[in-house]
Amino acid sequence: MQLQWSIPFVCLMLIRLGLSSAQQPDYAYHSCLGGIYTSNSTYQANLNLLLSSLSSNAALQNGFYNTTAGLNPNTAYGLFLCRGDVTSEVCQNCVEAASKEILQRCPNKKEAIIWYDLCLLRYSNQSIFSTMQQSPGVSLLNINNITNPDRFNQILGDLMNSLVRRAALDPSTGMFATGEANFTSFQQVYGLVQCTPDISQSDCNICLAEAVGQIPICCNGKRGGRVLRPSCYIRYEIDLFYQLKPNAPDSSPPSVGKGGDSSKLIIVIIIPTAIAVIILSIVWFCLRRKRPKDRVKDLDEITSEESLQFNFDTIRIATDNFSEANKLGQGGFGPVYRGKLFGGREIAVKRLSRNSGQGEKEFKNEVVLVAKLQHRNLVRLLGFCLEREEKLLIYEFVPNTSLDNFIFDPARCTLLDWEKRYKIIRGIARGLLYLHEDSPLRIIHRDLKPSNILLDAEMNPKISDFGTARLFRVDQTQTNTSRIVGTYGYMAPEYAMHGQISVKSDVFSFGVLLLEIVRGQKNNSFYQSQRTEDLLSYAWRLWNEGTALELMDSTLRECFSASEAMRCIHIGLLCVQEDVADRPTMDSVVLMLSSYSATLPLPSAPAYFLQSKMEPEKPLLDKSTSRSTEFSANADLYLR
Ligand SMILES: *[C@@H]1O[C@H](CO)[C@@H](O)[C@H](O)[C@H]1NC(C)=O
Numbered sequence: 001m002q003l004q005w006s007i008p009f010v011c012l013m014l015i016r017l018g019l020s021s022a023q024q025p026d027y028a029y030h031s032c033l034g035g036i037y038t039s040n041s042t043y044q045a046n047l048n049l050l051l052s053s054l055s056s057n058a059a060l061q062n063g064f065y066n067t068t069a070g071l072n073p074n075t076a077y078g079l080f081l082c083r084g085d086v087t088s089e090v091c092q093n094c095v096e097a098a099s100k101e102i103l104q105r106c107p108n109k110k111e112a113i114i115w116y117d118l119c120l121l122r123y124s125n126q127s128i129f130s131t132m133q134q135s136p137g138v139s140l141l142n143i144n145n146i147t148n149p150d151r152f153n154q155i156l157g158d159l160m161n162s163l164v165r166r167a168a169l170d171p172s173t174g175m176f177a178t179g180e181a182n183f184t185s186f187q188q189v190y191g192l193v194q195c196t197p198d199i200s201q202s203d204c205n206i207c208l209a210e211a212v213g214q215i216p217i218c219c220n221g222k223r224g225g226r227v228l229r230p231s232c233y234i235r236y237e238i239d240l241f242y243q244l245k246p247n248a249p250d251s252s253p254p255s256v257g258k259g260g261d262s263s264k265l266i267i268v269i270i271i272p273t274a275i276a277v278i279i280l281s282i283v284w285f286c287l288r289r290k291r292p293k294d295r296v297k298d299l300d301e302i303t304s305e306e307s308l309q310f311n312f313d314t315i316r317i318a319t320d321n322f323s324e325a326n327k328l329g330q331g332g333f334g335p336v337y338r339g340k341l342f343g344g345r346e347i348a349v350k351r352l353s354r355n356s357g358q359g360e361k362e363f364k365n366e367v368v369l370v371a372k373l374q375h376r377n378l379v380r381l382l383g384f385c386l387e388r389e390e391k392l393l394i395y396e397f398v399p400n401t402s403l404d405n406f407i408f409d410p411a412r413c414t415l416l417d418w419e420k421r422y423k424i425i426r427g428i429a430r431g432l433l434y435l436h437e438d439s440p441l442r443i444i445h446r447d448l449k450p451s452n453i454l455l456d457a458e459m460n461p462k463i464s465d466f467g468t469a470r471l472f473r474v475d476q477t478q479t480n481t482s483r484i485v486g487t488y489g490y491m492a493p494e495y496a497m498h499g500q501i502s503v504k505s506d507v508f509s510f511g512v513l514l515l516e517i518v519r520g521q522k523n524n525s526f527y528q529s530q531r532t533e534d535l536l537s538y539a540w541r542l543w544n545e546g547t548a549l550e551l552m553d554s555t556l557r558e559c560f561s562a563s564e565a566m567r568c569i570h571i572g573l574l575c576v577q578e579d580v581a582d583r584p585t586m587d588s589v590v591l592m593l594s595s596y597s598a599t600l601p602l603p604s605a606p607a608y609f610l611q612s613k614m615e616p617e618k619p620l621l622d623k624s625t626s627r628s629t630e631f632s633a634n635a636d637l638y639l640r
């Protein structure tokens with residue numbers, strides 16, 4: 001797969017070197033997105049207008065320009081960015097070529113992006129300005145291996161990270177930085193990073209840092225590589241590939257870009273290289289022509305997969321060969337390890353057994369989908385690895401373990417004062433709302449519980465394990481399922497008993513979770529110790545007796561806002577109501593948690609699920625059942 005990328009890349013490099021000041025800018029990659037517009041539509045007319053406006057502004061602007069054409073709803077939005085080291089003439093040349101090429105490569109597409117060596121151009125039917133976007137993306141690599149990759153990685157990592165800091169943090173750079181570092185006594189490594197200047201510094205920092213984090217994934221041990229994103233790109237090579245600043249010292253090696261003033265040298269070089277280039281170009285075009293049509297589609301598909309694919313060796317090194325010391329725990333699917341990527345990024349790696357359920361294709365599809373879910377209250381899936389007998393999922397590392405380690409631990413629960421708990425409750429609600437309503441796919445989590453809520457360094461909650469959730473159709477509010485994924489004590493009764501799943505089953509689990517955070521005690525263990533009542537019934541009784549605040553965790557010692565606490569308990573009770581229709585949506589939960597003016601409806605009795613629907617003597621309620629069933633299982637299994 002990597003080879004497919006590298007061949008054209010190497011060709012490009014050769015052509016580039018040959019035609020140092022040639023007129024034809026070098027295309028790198030493109031991505032077609034969005035729906036189709038019809039020929040001769042208003043949108044098409046606007047798009048043509050837009051592209052010509054971009055082209056004609058390329059010489060005038062300072063390397064970046066955004067504009068629109070036409071009126072709603074047929075507005076076309078577009079922008080271009082030229083590499084920070086090129087002249088306005090080169091920029092215009094590149095943008096002109098890109099605006100023609102993009103129509104050829106993405107015929108009738110409402111949205112597209114094209115990257116050249118020296119510029120990028122995007123258009124869309126919706127505003128793309130001032131928002132950071134990291135996908136679609138692609139990584140390209142130079143197939144030549146580097147000697148001494150360990151040392152190289154170290155130097156390259158330092159170089160790229162310092163460039164990122166410069167571009168993102170120093171406003172005078174215009175979000176562009178280049179630099180070099182000594183690799184061996186006769187070899188340098190050159191790096192370049194750039195963001196579209198319409199995004200914020202912190203977004204630029206994120207975009208570039210993530211792109212640099214891709215290097216060991218795409219280009220480990222290679223002499224050159226690029227990571228291209230809509231809002232930023234990075235590149236490194238052993239050879240100088242950018243223009244040094246005009247007033248830089250003369251000791252610079254011959255530059256590859258435009259502007260050689262020694263005409264003799266150019267002619268001498270150009271004649272033989274031009275021949276070589278023509279031959280190479282022919283070979284290159286033949287190769288491309290021969291490629292069957294569906295190949296192209298295939299490549300597009302791979303793009304997103306490719307940028308998510310980790311090398312097994314990278315992960316092996318990052319986790320110190322899956323050492324016992326790096327083991328974070330054992331999930332239902334397999335062990336989880338902590339690791340550190342080149343560049344310093346920390347990761348958590350789930351090592352699944354290769355023959356666990358899904359086929360390869362299905363697995364990849366799901367990873368690509370789940371990786372698109374990005375929210376600050378969700379644990380981010382960074383990628384996967386499918387190699388040899390290995391099947392790995394790579395997540396961002398969240399340092400403070402999970403919520404259950406705090407709220408159910410008599411010593412550590414004191415670390416969670418009311419303010420933190422309230423922040424955690426609101427964070428979980430927002431993450432869940434994103435899954436239910438705002439994410440590109442609507443997702444039901446199905447297994448929300450404290451051990452699936454991870455805490456970052458600032459104790460912000462991040463929901464994990466939503467990958468086990470299955471996609472569901474937008475127009476279906478309820479589906480019947482014979483497969484139950486969930487954990488006792490948190491599952492809504494209609495789901496556990498009849499397999500009826502809906503966003504409201506998550507709302508139920510959220511309610512239980514909320515009451516547990518408030519109380520500092522497990523729904524299950526509560527049941528065992530109090531014998532007669534579970535947490536939900538207890539909360540309901542106190543509520544009706546007008547003493548709801550007795551529910552509060554005694555370690556909080558009255559150090560909490562009574563009105564916030566009352567509100568939380570009230571919302572918790574609304575969420576665990578037996579009648580699915582009575583439970584609020586996460587949308588209203590988030591609203592109720594943040595607005596003190598909204599009046600809340602009165603709750604009805606909670607589902608007496610644990611008490612009335614099951615007999616307490618059954619072994620179901622012992623501790624062992626509090627672990628997740630994780631794998632799909634038949635509902636009967638649990639209700640027998
Ligand atoms: C842009 O096009 C897509 C796909 O056809 C469509 O779903 C979306 O609503 C359009 N956006 C706007 C703002 O018109």
Ligand SMILES: *[C@@H]1O[C@H](CO)[C@@H](O)[C@H](O)[C@H]1NC(C)=O
Pocket residue numbers: 039040
């Ligand atoms: C679009 O307009 C051109 C010129 O007016 C015409 O030749 C062509 O057939 C039209 N195409 C469609 C799909 O209507």
Ligand SMILES: *[C@@H]1O[C@H](CO)[C@@H](O)[C@H](O)[C@H]1NC(C)=O
Pocket residue numbers: 066067068129130198
């Ligand atoms: C470019 O984008 C900015 C930020 O969204 C916007 O304010 C400005 O009007 C745009 N420029 C043009 C020429 O449309």
Ligand SMILES: *[C@@H]1O[C@H](CO)[C@@H](O)[C@H](O)[C@H]1NC(C)=O
Pocket residue numbers: 143144145
């Ligand atoms: C680079 O190294 C890999 C394995 O280490 C090898 O398979 C590949 O052929 C090498 N590539 C080149 C261009 O030498």
Ligand SMILES: *[C@@H]1O[C@H](CO)[C@@H](O)[C@H](O)[C@H]1NC(C)=O
Pocket residue numbers: 180181182
């Ligand atoms: C690289 O080495 C040369 C001499 O060996 C030195 O002058 C130069 O400053 C070094 N460059 C960097 C970026 O460290």
